[in-house]
Amino acid sequence: MMPKPQAPKDAPGLDRAKKTPLFRQVYERYRSAIEQGALRPGDRVASARSLAAELGVARGTIEAAYGQLIGEGYFSSRGQAGTVVSPSLPPHRPARREPQRRNDRPVPDTLKQPGEPPLMQLGIPALDAFPRKLWSRLAARRARAMSGADMFYGDPCGYPPLREAIAAYLRVSRGVPCHASQVLVTGGYRASLALAARTLLKSGDRVWVEDPGFPPTQEVLRAAGHRAVPVPVDEEGLVVERGLRKAPRARMAVVTPSHQAPLGVSMTLARRLQLLDWASKAGAWIVEDDYDGEYRYAGAPLPALKSLDSHDRVLYAGSFSKVLFPGLALGYLVVPESLCARFAEAACAWSNGSPQSTQAVVADFMREGHFPRHLKKMRLLYARRRAMLVAALQKTFGDVVHIDLRNGGMHLIARFDGRTEDDATLAQRAQLAGLNCQPLSARGISRPGSQGLLMGFTNIATAAEAGRLAARLRSALG
Structure with missing residues (x-):
């Protein structure tokens, strides 16, 4: 396909007063x-x-x-x-810049073209297994049927058929009792959390966050002017009692109860009920980030925390980045019925909404039954790929490596005995070798977390590839 014709930069407005022809x-x-x-x-x-x-x-x-x-x-x-x-021209090489003056601010390069995700990247679904042909047919069908209404601004709260499809899916698969008017389509998890914080919190309000936790959560809250209060996580999930001691009057808690990020533990029923009781008595809100709750390899997926919420204190945040592909930049937020009007007003004030054409294709994908089939296929595939990476690591490192295997998720944690270096150093060595392992300790907030390497396994296609990656990691760590 021929590239789109281009005019030179600043083409409009030739200067007829100049002597230059x-x-x-x-x-x-x-x-x-x-x-x-x-x-x-x-x-x-x-x-x-x-x-x-x-x-x-x-x-x-x-x-x-x-x-x-x-x-x-x-x-x-x-x-x-x-x-x-002319194709024969040499590629552009940036001119040498003069030394930067002390008062000059560096200009960030925001025009870099993203490439393929690096090996062992966290949170990326199996891109090779996505049904691209089916998706292309759905997208082409939508494009052919496009009307004038489809080309106009959509509802900032989301494309109505997609909101209906999400509500139907959540009621059946995640046990979340909701209807379409409670579902708002957003630009992803960050956008969902920012919308919740902007609508429900005041500047300086305290918010419980998990420690260790998901870094973007603190980034969003900090940017909105709120104070993140790190609350420890143990084998049963968020330690609610510690939160009560540190900030009993916090206005919100952000949790990942189905599969804690990054430890992978599931919040026990006792802790869930304790957290809900605190929110009800304190008049606080809970944002449930169910980022990969669909991926559970032992037994059925756990019901969402929202399914236990009898006092309407939980806002449920989901995303399509983990279940379809991140390039969609689509997420959703389910709010209590009493907040629907308030959130709809906030959504209209702060956004024109996500692209309606993209939402329409996702809606078709869900309503025609492709979504549950895709999730089932991915659960089986990820279980195999995780097993392949575990086997390769154990074969390559032997008894030196210990792997945390939880019941679900898209990454594993590998811990190495007998190393004098910390996990940040090991992660840096792995990254220099092209393996995007992340240090577990860096996810700690109030203090460094325990040691270990976080490794994504979803895009490891074969046992042979898993073996090669394990060998490369062994060579990189020395």
Whole structure:
């Protein structure tokens, strides 16, 4: 497919007062865009006719500029296929910058093209197993049937058929009693938490967070002006009694009860009831982050904390990034019925909503029965892939490695005996070898957590690949 034609940067508005001829101004703009990397070898440029109309000049003016650019090797004419930046030009190399002055602030590079996720990346579903052909058919069908209404702004609370599909799924599979009006579609977990905090909290309010925990939770709360209170997690989940001692008047708690991030433990029924009792008595809110509760390899998935919520204190946050693919940038938040109007008002004030066309494809995927089949397939696949990585690590490292195997999740924790280095050093060595292992200790908040390496296994396709990764890790750790 030919790339979209491009005009030079700042193309509108040639300066007719200049002594420089108009064709020369066009020439200089294109040459500057190429030399600065804004236009790259092979990029298609606008036709002489369309650019002349855009700039309000004669077509011959543009043709004269293009002729000079072709003559100097900047452009290449391909007849009816149009004109492109010459593919034979060398790739753009940034000019050497002068030393930065003390008062100058560095400009972050926000234009890097993301590549494939690194090996052992946490939280990434099996991209090779996603039903791309089916997804393409659903997306193409939606595109062909697109109407004027589909091209207009959608409901900031979410595409109604998707909200209905999410509510139906949660009622059956996660035990969450809700209807579509309680479901808000967001841009993902961060957006869901930010919406909840913005709507329910005041600046400076205290919020219980798990320690160790999920770093983005603290980032979102900190950015919103709230005070995160780290509460320890043990084998039964969040230690509610410690939270009561540290901040009994906290206004919110953010928890991962089905599969704690990162330890993988499930919150016991006693702790769940204790947490709900605190929220009810304190008039506080609970955000339940059910980020990968669907992936359980021993027994059925645990019911959500929300299913026990008789006092409507729990907001349930889910995401499609772990169950479909992260590029969707879609999540959802289920709010108590009494808060529906308040959250709808907040959603309208702060966002135009997520792309309706994307939501429509997800809705079709769910309503036509593909979603539960995909989840079932992924549960079986991840159980096999986890077993392959565990076997490879044990074969490669022997008794030196100890692996925490929980009942679910998308990562495992490996601990290594006899090492003098801490897990941060081991993780750094693994990352230099192309393995994106993460140190468990870095997830601690009030103090460094226990030692171990967090490893994603969902994209390890074969036993042979698992063996190669384990061998590479062994070589990297030394």
